Amino acid sequence: SEIPTLSLLYKLHRITDVREPLFSPNATFNDKISIIRQDITTLEVDAIVNAANKSLLGGGGVDGAIHRAAGPELLDECETLGGCETGESKITKGYELPAKYVIHAVGPIYGTGRRGLSVEELLAGCYRSSLEHAVGKELKSIAFPAISTGVYGYPSGEACEVALNEVRRFLEEGKGEGLERIIFCNFLQKDEDWYHRMVSKYFPPV
Numbered sequence: 001s002e003i004p005t006l007s008l009l010y011k012l013h014r015i016t017d018v019r020e021p022l023f024s025p026n027a028t029f030n031d032k033i034s035i036i037r038q039d040i041t042t043l044e045v046d047a048i049v050n051a052a053n054k055s056l057l058g059g060g061g062v063d064g065a066i067h068r069a070a071g072p073e074l075l076d077e078c079e080t081l082g083g084c085e086t087g088e089s090k091i092t093k094g095y096e097l098p099a100k101y102v103i104h105a106v107g108p109i110y111g112t113g114r115r116g117l118s119v120e121e122l123l124a125g126c127y128r129s130s131l132e133h134a135v136g137k138e139l140k141s142i143a144f145p146a147i148s149t150g151v152y153g154y155p156s157g158e159a160c161e162v163a164l165n166e167v168r169r170f171l172e173e174g175k176g177e178g179l180e181r182i183i184f185c186n187f188l189q190k191d192e193d194w195y196h197r198m199v200s201k202y203f204p205p206v
C-alpha cells in the first residue's frame with residue numbers, strides 16, 4: 001500500500017512520455033496498477049509470480065531467488081505438480097516468503113513457439129493464466145516479474161508491451177474486479193524504464 005499507483009505516478013509527473021493510447025483512460029484501472037523496481041521476494045502481497053521453467057523444479061534468476069527465500073518446502077510442493085506447459089502457470093503456497101502464494105508461470109524462450117502459438121501469445125498466456133489463478137483464489141494483490149526477459153531472451157520492450165496489453169485486456173473483460181493491485185516488479189532499471197515509457201499506451205492518464 002506504500003507502493004505508488006499509476007494514478008499517483010501520473011499526478012506527480014513521474015511519467016511524462018505519453019504515447020498514443022490504444023485504450024481509453026480509466027481511473028479505476030490506473031488505481032490498480034503499480035510499476036516498481038524491487039526484489040520481488042520482499043513484497044508483502046497475496047501472490048508473486050515466478051518466471052519458472054517447464055519442470056517447475058527451480059533454476060536461476062528470479063526462480064532461484066524465490067526458491068531461496070521461500071525455503072525447501074516450496075520445492076517439495078513443486079515436485080507434486082508434474083511440471084507446467086509453456087504459456088501456462090500453477091499456484092503454490094509462499095512458505096517463508098512474505099507473499100501468501102507463488103504463481104509459477106512458464107514463459108517462452110524467445111524465438112520458439114508451441115503448437116501454433118506465437119511467443120507473444122505464449123507470454124500473454126503467462127499473464128492471463130496468473131491473473132486467473134489470483135481471481136480464482138479471490139486474491140487482492142499480485143506482482144509480476146518481467147517474465148522471459150532474462151535467460152529466455154525476450155526483448156524487454158516487446159515483453160513489457162505484451163504484459164501491459166494482456167493485463168489491460170483482462171481488466172477490460174471485467175475479470176479483475178476483485179484485484180486491487182497489480183504490480184509490475186522490475187529488477188533492472190532498463191526494464192522499469194520500458195514500463196514507464198510504454199504504460200500510457202495501455203493505461204493512459206485520466
Ligand code: AR6
Pocket residue numbers: 038039040041051052053058059060061062063064065107145146147148149150151152153154185186187188191
Ligand atoms: N525480483 C524481481 N525480478 C528479478 C529478480 C528478483 N529477485 N531476479 C531476477 N529478476 P529470469 P526468464 C528479473 O532469467 O527469462 C530460470 O533459470 C530479471 O532481471 O529470471 O523467464 C528459470 O528456472 C529479468 O528481468 O527468467 C528458467 O529456466 C526477469 O526477472 C529461466 O530462468 C526474468 O529473468 C526463465 O527465464
